[in-house]
Amino acid sequence: MELTTGTATPLPATAHADPPDASATPKVVPARHPARWIAALAVLVVVAQFAHGLVTNPVWEWNVFSQYVLSQTIVHAVGVTLELTVCAQMAGFLLGTVLAFMRLSRSPVLRTVAWAYVWVFRSIPMIVQLVFWFNLGALYRQLGLGIPFGPVFWSFATNGLVGSIGAALIGLSLHQAAYAAEVVRSGLLAVDHGQLEAAAALGIPRARQIRRIVLPQAMRAILPTAGNEIIGLLKGTSVVYVMAIGELFYQVQVVYGRTGQVIPLLMVATAWYVLLTSALSIVQHYVERRFARGADRTPPPTPAQRVRRLVRDVRQTALTTGDGK
Amino acid sequence: MVDVRGVHKSYGPTQVLRGVDLRVRAGEVTVVLGPSGSGKSTLLRSINHLEKVNRGWISIDGELIGYRRSGGKLYELKEKDILRQRTHIGFVFQNFNLFPHLTVIENIIEAPVSVLRRPRREAVRAAERLLARVGLADKADAHPRQLSGGQQQRVAIARALALEPKVLLFDEPTSALDPELVGEVLDVIQDLARTGTTMIIVTHEIGFAREVADTVVFMDGGVVLEQGPPDAVLDQPRHERTRAFLSKVL
C-alpha cells in the first residue's frame, strides 16, 4: 500500500553521471510495462463478455428479478434472515465468551465442561442439531423448574415453547457459541501475559483487568474471525429452510416452486446475500479500525484518505506524463 | 521497612529461593546483583506476591504481604486484599508492559482512578506532573508503541509512581534497551534515589549500582551471599563467587 501511495522524490541532479545542466533536476521517466497492459486488456475483454451475457441472455430473466427483488415477501424474508442472524450471533457470542473464560479458568471442572461443550457442538452438523431441536417437543414433553433431582415447582409443555423459530434460534445459537468460544479464546490467548501481570501489579481489580486491559487487546485477534463467523451464519441461516421458516432462501424456493423461474429467483437471493455481506464487511472494517488504536506506530489511512490520495496520485501521474509529451 | 525472612520458593523440584533474608530501610536504595538464574526476579516477584512463597514471609511496614497471621498460622489473603497491598508496591518490568491500546496518560491514571478512586481531573494533573518529572511532558497523548524503548520505560516508571507506593521494585529496567537509551532511564532512577524513594533494583549495571546504592546485595543459587555498602561488596568481596561474578561483568 505504501508503495503505491508514496510519491517519488526526484533524485538530486548530482546523482547523475553527466547532468546536461547542473541546476536543472532531471525528469523521472517511469518504466513502461507493455505485458501488463496486454494482460489487463485480455481480462477486461472476458469480463465484458460475461457482463454482456448477463444482461442480454434471456435465461437470467431480469424482469422477473426486478419484479421480486423488492417485493414484500422477499423483503420480509430478508428481515427474518437478519433476525435469525442477529439473535443467534448475539446469544452465541455471549455464551461463547462465557465458555472461553471457563476454558481458561483455574477450575478443572469449568475447564472440562467448556471443553466438552465445544467438542459436542462442533461435532454435530448444524442441520442435524436443528432437526433435533425441532423434534425436542416430542422427546421432552415437559420442562420444569425446581431443585435439581428434587421436586419441580413450575413446568410447561415444550412444544409450545420450542416453536420452529425457537428451535432454529436455539440450534443456531448453541452451534455458534461453540465456534465463538474458540474465537474469543484465541483472542484472549493472543494478549501477552505481561499485560495481566502489569495490571495485577498495579492492583487493578480482576474484572477491570479483563474488561479494560485484556478484552480490548483481544478484540484485535477476535474481530477478523468473528467477522467470518457472522457472515458464515448469515448464509448458514439458509439451512433452516428445512424447518419451513420463512427466511430468504425458503421464501425464494416457495416462489420458484410456484412459478418455475428458478434462475432469476436464485439471483434475487444471491443479490440480497451479497448486499448484506458487503454491509457487514464495511462495518467490520470500521470496528477493526476502532480497536486498532495504538497497535501501529502510524495508523493506516481511512478509506476516505485513501481515495483522496489515489485521486492526487492519478492527477500527478497525468500531469507528469502530460509534460513528457 | 521491607522485611524478607527465610523465604523459600521452588517450582516443582527446582529450588529457586533457599532461605533469603533481606532488610531494606525506608528511603534506601538496594541493588541486587547476581548471575542469571540466581533467583533475583523470583525474589522481586515474591515481594509483591506475583509469586507465592513456600516458606518464610515478607512484610512491608510491618504488614505481611499475601497472608494474615492468626493464632500462629498464616492464612492466605483474598485476591481483593492482595490487590490492595500491591498498590503500595510499585513494580517496573524489564519489558515495560505498558498497555498498548491506552495513551500514555491513560496508562498512568488507570490505577489511581480505578483503584484509589481519585477524580479523573486530579489524576490527570498528577500524571502530567509525573510525566514532566521523567522528561516526557510532551508525550501525554502518544500511544506506547510510538515511543522509544527508553521513553516507554520512563512512562512505566511514572505509572508505578502514580500510586505513590512505599517501595519501588525494578527488575532489570534497562536490559531490554539499546545501550544509548540506558542512560536516560538510569537518570530518572537516580533522581528518584536523590529524593528518598525506597527502591529495590535488580540490574547488571555495576557502575550504576556503585553510584546509587546504599546497599548492594549479591545473590547466588537462591540465597543472599553477601550484602553491604557498595564499596565493600564491589571492591572487597568476601566470597569467591562474588569475586568471580564481578570479574566477569566489570
Ligand SMILES: Nc1ncnc2c1ncn2[C@@H]1O[C@H](COP(=O)(O)OP(=O)(O)OP(=O)(O)O)[C@@H](O)[C@H]1O
Ligand atoms: N515459572 C517457573 N517455572 C519453573 N522454573 C522457573 C519459573 N520461573 C523461574 N524459574 C527458574 O527459577 C530460576 C530463577 O529464575 P529467576 O528468573 O528468578 O532468575 P534471575 O536471577 O532473575 O535471572 P536473570 O538474571 O536471568 O533474570 C531459574 O533457574 C528459572 O529457570
Ligand SMILES: [Mg+2]
Ligand atoms: Mg530476572
